[in-house]
Amino acid sequence: MKSSLETIAARVGTEPDLESRALSPSIQMATTYARDESGNHSAGFVYSRLDNPTRQKLELALAELEGGAKALAFSSGMAAVNAIFQSLKPGDRILLPHDIYYGVRSLATDHFGSWGLIVDTVNMADLGQVKQALKVPTQLVWIETPSNPQLSITDIQAISDEARKVGASVVVDNTWSTPLITRPFEFGAHVVMHSITKYFGGHSDVLGGALIFAEEDAWCAKVQAIQQKAGAVLDPFSCWLTMRGIRSMAVRLERQCQSALILAEFLAGHSAIEHVHYPGLLSDPGHEIASRQMNMFGGMLSIRIKGTAEQAKRLANNLHYFANATSLGGTESLIEHRASIEGPDSKTPDNLLRISVGLESVEDLMKDLKNGLKKI
Ligand SMILES: Cc1ncc(COP(=O)(O)O)c(C=O)c1O
Numbered sequence: 001m002k003s004s005l006e007t008i009a010a011r012v013g014t015e016p017d018l019e020s021r022a023l024s025p026s027i028q029m030a031t032t033y034a035r036d037e038s039g040n041h042s043a044g045f046v047y048s049r050l051d052n053p054t055r056q057k058l059e060l061a062l063a064e065l066e067g068g069a070k071a072l073a074f075s076s077g078m079a080a081v082n083a084i085f086q087s088l089k090p091g092d093r094i095l096l097p098h099d100i101y102y103g104v105r106s107l108a109t110d111h112f113g114s115w116g117l118i119v120d121t122v123n124m125a126d127l128g129q130v131k132q133a134l135k136v137p138t139q140l141v142w143i144e145t146p147s148n149p150q151l152s153i154t155d156i157q158a159i160s161d162e163a164r165k166v167g168a169s170v171v172v173d174n175t176w177s178t179p180l181i182t183r184p185f186e187f188g189a190h191v192v193m194h195s196i197t198k199y200f201g202g203h204s205d206v207l208g209g210a211l212i213f214a215e216e217d218a219w220c221a222k223v224q225a226i227q228q229k230a231g232a233v234l235d236p237f238s239c240w241l242t243m244r245g246i247r248s249m250a251v252r253l254e255r256q257c258q259s260a261l262i263l264a265e266f267l268a269g270h271s272a273i274e275h276v277h278y279p280g281l282l283s284d285p286g287h288e289i290a291s292r293q294m295n296m297f298g299g300m301l302s303i304r305i306k307g308t309a310e311q312a313k314r315l316a317n318n319l320h321y322f323a324n325a326t327s328l329g330g331t332e333s334l335i336e337h338r339a340s341i342e343g344p345d346s347k348t349p350d351n352l353l354r355i356s357v358g359l360e361s362v363e364d365l366m367k368d369l370k371n372g373l374k375k376i
Pocket of ligand 1: 076077078079101103144148173175176194195196197207208209327
């Protein structure tokens with residue numbers, strides 16, 4: 001029987017344990033595994049940096065959820081990104097979206113220049129610009145949709161088609177959507193990347209990352225070798241926390257997406273708001289592509305207030321239910337002035353606040369924003 005994604009997610013790690021029949025997986029902390037009488041590691045495990053039973057369970061679940069052939073779990077989202085960049089050769093060119101999560105842009109430009117990677121950025125919402133950029137030999141096209149923090153929507157299929165024509169590989173950072181909302185492999189991606197820290201973990205208490213490969217090919221083997229040799233692997237307890245988080249991800253996300261849409265519509269009609277970035281709004285420039293590519297419109301939105309950076313920061317500080325904090329995807333709502341955390345190279349408008357919608361009552365969240373906006 002073919003299971004729906006919600007069912008797969010709800011059952012992650014709940015196969016009865018072979019010895020105890022426990023319905024929650026055990027956490028295997030051992031770093032080393034004994035050889036049998038013939039001197040072999042007959043259970044397939046040697047040393048925990050290479051592989052670990054708890055990590056293996058999570059990696060199998062991630063591959064199944066994303067519809068890929070092989071998943072690798074890392075100690076953070078950035079460790080996963082780093083492994084992809086390290087799999088490239090000096091002289092290779094990467095094309096990044098111009099409004100990508102600043103951490104990925106800064107890792108690529110500040111640290112992989114000396115590795116010899118050529119890093120260029122382009123507005124990926126503009127197919128013409130991407131075609132033009134791909135006239136220069138390119139090995140990797142990086143897509144992030146919705147983008148962080150301006151929620152720009154990239155047409156994965158269209159960009160993958162162009163990349164494949166010139167022999168470039170496509171990685172999609174699917175952190176903000178999760179496989180329950182967007183299915184990048186169905187639109188031509190080679191690799192899907194996740195910060196597990198966000199919706200998979202779901203409770204702001206686990207730091208992790210993942211790469212899922214469409215094929216178990218030579219590139220996948222190379223990245224796995226980097227994971228195993230360099231050792232930025234996800235620890236067993238974090239793997240267990242992630243599996244526990246995944247089991248409630250579908251209901252969390254459904255609620256977060258519903259509340260985000262209600263808040264986006266409310267804020268779009270508010271006199272103190274200059275602009276709301278949310279692909280669920282009919283007026284959003286990415287709405288048409290998002291409607292084709294996403295099952296829901298996500299639990300993240302950004303607002304630009306009519307006012308200064310100082311007023312935006314004051315709003316973020318004066319809310320009752322929204323914690324003024326970085327990160328996203330947890331049960332608690334968060335708000336943050338992104339230009340401040342991104343620093344002097346930030347491309348984010350000064351009056352922009354990013355919101356991660358949690359599981360609180362949407363009426364409470366709306367009242368909180370209404371009160372806060374009166375005081376800016
Ligand atoms: C879209 C996106 N990609 C990657 C990352 C990095 O993930 P991590 O913080 O788990 O290293 C983040 C973190 O905010 C993110 O939002």
